[in-house]
Amino acid sequence: MHYNWNWGVLWQEPYLGWLISGVGWTLAVSVAAWVIAFSLGSVVGVARTLPNRWVAGAATVYVELFRNIPLLVQLFLWYFVVPELLPADWGRWIKRDMPLPEYTTAVVGLGFYTASRVAEQVRSGIQSIPRGQSMAGYASGLSTAQLYRYILLPVAYRLIVPPLTSEFLTIFKNSSLALTIGVLELTAQSRQITEYTFQGFEAFTAATVIYVVITLTVTAGMTLVERRARMPGFIAGGR
Amino acid sequence: MGFDVGVIVQSLPFLMQGLGLSLLLTVLAAAGGIVMAVALALMRLSGITALSLIAAAYVNFFRSMPLILVIFWFFFLVPLMIGRPVGGFYSALIAFTLFEAAYYAEIVRAGIQSVSRGQVAAGYATGLSYGQTMRFIVLPQAFRNMTPVLLTQAIVLFQDTSLVFVVSLRDFMTATTIVARNEGRLIEMYLFAAAVYLVICLAGSLYVRRLQRKFAR
Numbered sequence: 133m134h135y136n137w138n139w140g141v142l143w144q145e146p147y148l149g150w151l152i153s154g155v156g157w158t159l160a161v162s163v164a165a166w167v168i169a170f171s172l173g174s175v176v177g178v179a180r181t182l183p184n185r186w187v188a189g190a191a192t193v194y195v196e197l198f199r200n201i202p203l204l205v206q207l208f209l210w211y212f213v214v215p216e217l218l219p220a221d222w223g224r225w226i227k228r229d230m231p232l233p234e235y236t237t238a239v240v241g242l243g244f245y246t247a248s249r250v251a252e253q254v255r256s257g258i259q260s261i262p263r264g265q266s267m268a269g270y271a272s273g274l275s276t277a278q279l280y281r282y283i284l285l286p287v288a289y290r291l292i293v294p295p296l297t298s299e300f301l302t303i304f305k306n307s308s309l310a311l312t313i314g315v316l317e318l319t320a321q322s323r324q325i326t327e328y329t330f331q332g333f334e335a336f337t338a339a340t341v342i343y344v345v346i347t348l349t350v351t352a353g354m355t356l357v358e359r360r361a362r363m364p365g366f367i368a369g370g371r
Numbered sequence: 372m373g374f375d376v377g378v379i380v381q382s383l384p385f386l387m388q389g390l391g392l393s394l395l396l397t398v399l400a401a402a403g404g405i406v407m408a409v410a411l412a413l414m415r416l417s418g419i420t421a422l423s424l425i426a427a428a429y430v431n432f433f434r435s436m437p438l439i440l441v442i443f444w445f446f447f448l449v450p451l452m453i454g455r456p457v458g459g460f461y462s463a464l465i466a467f468t469l470f471e472a473a474y475y476a477e478i479v480r481a482g483i484q485s486v487s488r489g490q491v492a493a494g495y496a497t498g499l500s501y502g503q504t505m506r507f508i509v510l511p512q513a514f515r516n517m518t519p520v521l522l523t524q525a526i527v528l529f530q531d532t533s534l535v536f537v538v539s540l541r542d543f544m545t546a547t548t549i550v551a552r553n554e555g556r557l558i559e560m561y562l563f564a565a566a567v568y569l570v571i572c573l574a575g576s577l578y579v580r581r582l583q584r585k586f587a588r
Contacts, residue, residue: 135451200572201565202530204544209565212557301435308437312537319440332447339440347435 141331142338151338154321161238161307161317166300168243173250178280180255191251198248203241203309210241211313238310246303253295257288260366290361297354301347318342375556379563382550389546390567396460396542397529400467401475404528405521407468408475413505415480426476433473439537442466446538459540471528478524482517483509519583526575530568543567 141147179191198206211234215223230236261284269279311320322339326332379386414426433441445466450456486509494504514521533544541549544564551560 196573196576197569200526200530200569200576202533202544202568204533204536205561205565205568208548208557208561212551213561216558305435305437308439309534311439319437319443322440323443326443326447332451336440336444336447340436340444343437343440344432344435 135333137333138329138331139334141325141329142334147325147329147335150316150321150325151318151342154316154318154339155342157235157310157315157317158304158307158319161235161242161310161315162300162304164239165242165246165307166303168239169246169250169299169303170296172244172247174254176247177251177254178258178285180251181258183276195248195251198245199252203245203306204312206245207238207241207309207313211237234310234314237313238307238315242303242306242310246299246306249299249302250296253292253299254288256295257292258284260291261287287363287366290363291366293354293358293361297350297358301350304346304350305343375559378550378554378556378559382554385550386543386546389541389543392460392540393529393532393542393544396464396467396532396535397525399464400471400532401521401525401528403464403468404471404475405479407472408479409510411472411476412479412483415476416483430473430476433470436470438466438470438531439534441470442534442538445469459535459538463535463538463540467528467532471524474524475521478517478520479513482513482520485516486512515586519579519586522579522582523576526572526579529575530572533568 142151176191176194179187180195182188215226217223218226226233265283265287266279269283274282307317308319310317311323316324318339322335325335329335411426411429414422415430417423442463445462446459449462449465490508490512491504494508499507532542535542536544536548539545547560547564551557554560
């Protein structure tokens with residue numbers, strides 16, 4: 133195997149700058165997409181557990197639709213197809229005037245996709261609460277909205293901290309797909325450095341190390357949160 | 372410009388070739404991944420600290436990397452190690468197998484742990500060796516318990532094979548894109564691709580649900 137090692141390339145300009153900006157875009161995509169995924173996923177997940185059959189049905193359709201189409205296809209649909217299918221004015225605005233078109237599309241696509249996964253976690257969290265709690269809530273005169281607000285959701289969210297952490301890490305890793313529509317995030321930058329310098333080992337190693345370090349940091353941070361969120365008496369933990 | 376079904380019909384043979392490659396990649400990577408996963412899970416549960424640490428490190432390492440980066444790694448690495456270009460398929464197959472092994476390993480570990488400890492004890496008590504206990508008693512029951520989860524992961528893997536697009540390997544997704552760009556029919560082609568993936572994955576997950584109900588009985 134012939135390979136000319138040159139770790140110094142990582143510290144040279146412009147390559148160091150590329151890596152740093154790649155990390156920035158990766159985090160920017162992940163965090164913004166997570167905001168969509170968490171809020172929309174919460175709404176859809178709650179909707180799936182509601183007594184109204186139509187609402188629950190619509191939420192189920194959402195989840196099945198977004199879970200069973202590959203994320204890459206969804207990104208391309210958002211990027212190439214949706215602007216054409218919208219009313220002409222909107223389509224023109226998206227193509228011409230929308231700020232940061234690639235970034236925005238990646239955030240929306242990743243957010244809507246991950247929302248379906250978050251929804252499943254929220255639903256399973258709510259459904260893992262013993263039925264007696266809902267019955268007790270209704271018996272004491274709470275409305276459905278109050279039942280969710282005061283009884284079900286506070287417990288459900290504490291139960292699903294660990295799976296939500298791994299969903300966030302999934303979004304963080306999946307943000308690399310943004311490169312397919314032209315966002316120069318971390319993976320894209322490491323490939324670009326490889327193409328410019330042929331130092332693939334160094335560039336991919338740098339990206340790998342950064343991904344692993346961020347994953348470990350998030351995991352460690354969330355372990356602290358999990359410890360505080362755990363509830364005695366539930367399967368998901370507690371002493 | 373209307374919705375042109377003709378372009379889909381016309382390019383169907385080419386697209387089906389791509390789909391064939393996607394399915395082949397899924398089956399081979401799933402098979403290879405599961406074999407590796409059994410080894411990793413047994414290492415993890417072996418009680419030998421060094422082995423279990425190696426397995427844990429492997430699993431955590433691959434689980435913290437994006438699949439696209441792994442695909443790039445092997446696309447770059449494999450030709451360098453062999454000394455000649457081998458084509459995208461083999462490097463993608465290696466990437467998917469190693470990557471999926473990490474995810475399958477956690478499933479297999481949970482499957483093995485779902486077999487009650489008494490079974491292992493009974494195996495040793497009847498004079499079976501460790502290998503025999505695993506081979507004839509623990510693994511058959513573990514695999515029965517985890518079949519639905521393994522299949523669900525295979526569906527995820529099938530969706531993930533679309534990522535070979537980034538190294539231009541001609542799977543279903545790449546084939547769709549080639550037609551879409553040549554014919555200037557992005558809307559038709561990507562909607563069609565979405566429909567095909569949706570039907571296959573939905574059928575798969577409905578089958579898994581039926582299987583789960585059967586096993587639960």
